[in-house]
Amino acid sequence: MDAPITVAVSTVIFALRPHPTTRRPALWIPLVRRIREPHRGRWALPGGPLAAEEGLAASAARNLRETTRLTPQYLEQLYAFGGPDRAPETAERIVSVVYWAMVRPEEADAGAAGVNVQWFVADELPELAFDHSLIVEYALWRLRNKVEYSRIAAAFLGETFTLAELRRVHEAVLQRTLDPANFRRQMEASGRLVATDAFRTGGRHRPARLYRHDRSIHLADNGPLTGQ
Amino acid sequence: MDAPITVAVSTVIFALRPHPTTRRPALWIPLVRRIREPHRGRWALPGGPLAAEEGLAASAARNLRETTRLTPQYLEQLYAFGGPDRAPETAERIVSVVYWAMVRPEEADAGAAGVNVQWFVADELPELAFDHSLIVEYALWRLRNKVEYSRIAAAFLGETFTLAELRRVHEAVLQRTLDPANFRRQMEASGRLVATDAFRTGGRHRPARLYRHDRSIHLADNGPLTGQ
Incomplete structure (x- = not known):
């Protein structure tokens, strides 16, 4: 043995x-x-x-x-x-x-x-x-x-991000284009995002609201030995 | 080493x-x-x-x-x-x-x-x-x-089951009572269940429709070596 x-x-x-x-x-x-x-x-x-x-x-x-x-x-x-x-x-x-x-x-x-x-x-x-x-x-x-059910996409992003930035992470992971309006609805329904009062400005686009992930939702599954 | x-x-x-x-x-x-x-x-x-x-x-x-x-x-x-x-x-x-x-x-x-x-x-x-x-x-x-996002509860049940039977599995796993109407809505929205044409009869209750899980959704994650 x-x-x-x-x-x-x-x-x-x-x-x-x-x-x-x-x-x-x-x-x-x-x-x-x-x-x-x-x-x-x-x-x-x-x-x-x-x-x-x-x-x-x-x-x-x-x-x-x-x-x-x-x-x-x-x-x-x-x-x-x-x-x-x-x-x-x-x-x-x-x-x-x-x-x-x-x-x-x-x-x-x-x-x-x-x-x-x-x-x-x-x-x-x-x-x-x-x-x-x-x-x-x-x-x-x-x-x-x-990426479909967890906030794992957050690991690729900074502390705050726009919905377009988050969508581009999902698109890169899933290798397909996502409809912006559908994506927004889906993310808002997920309960995983928290809207902040800040906006991303600059560039050719109008200011876009910054979001962060709900930190009460565990990001990584570190097993039972998280303290170590 | x-x-x-x-x-x-x-x-x-x-x-x-x-x-x-x-x-x-x-x-x-x-x-x-x-x-x-x-x-x-x-x-x-x-x-x-x-x-x-x-x-x-x-x-x-x-x-x-x-x-x-x-x-x-x-x-x-x-x-x-x-x-x-x-x-x-x-x-x-x-x-x-x-x-x-x-x-x-x-x-x-x-x-x-x-x-x-x-x-x-x-x-x-x-x-x-x-x-x-x-x-x-x-x-x-x-x-x-x-149990909240997968069809893992199916592993405790037979091929077909009523919503009440599935709810009792969730209640046992989660150790809390679930509202039957909310549970039904949540399961119907999950897209994981398929209604069959069969009913569970007998007992004191009226006949209850039998469901099965959508088999196109993978039950166990067997890793990449599923064929073995």
């Missing part, structure tokens, strides 16, 4: 940045180029073995910091991957606890990437090492689902 | 049964009495070390089968618990991938418990071994959250 199983922690880090061709906001993730076999030269999710005295979330936060120099605003456990056939190239069996993080555009720009770190458009990735393509696909599916 | 970390899988199994005092539907879970140190004699979640060739979900299904003789209708990964201080009594560090399952009342009755297995009212548990009290608390919190 005491199989030699290694525990690793990997992190899918999402940011919204303009798509290189369309210039519309798109989801990007940073990847790390593997410098060792197996899969040497392939891109992989940031991560590594769980250190002896390190908590799971602490390990994920370290991945994020080492890859992007960022401390997490939104960091949540996504899923544990542990099928016995995940890495047939290696003798060991690896159970990966995967976290996901969302960072704001200004954070993503500030976090300079190292020589073996590069940001990619999440829907246009090369084939990744191990089962990491599958993991990213799952993270995208969960994000697209979750 | 290669710390001796053991991977275990544990399963929180929920069923709805009448509360022993109030006779109203309540959440119950089966626990296993520990026959070894540490925590000998204490009740714990069913589970154990991940076997060398066993997938995570397969291990959880085995927990369920061995504890209740049931095969899972609803089995989903809940969370991975891996803080370095989870089991200070033992020398080893254990990362537990926890699954949760929901079984229907007739299944829960059919699954005979062994001599060291006993069903408890989930909100009235004794102090459990290790951090299992915390894990159950988290599972209850997630269930109470999730």
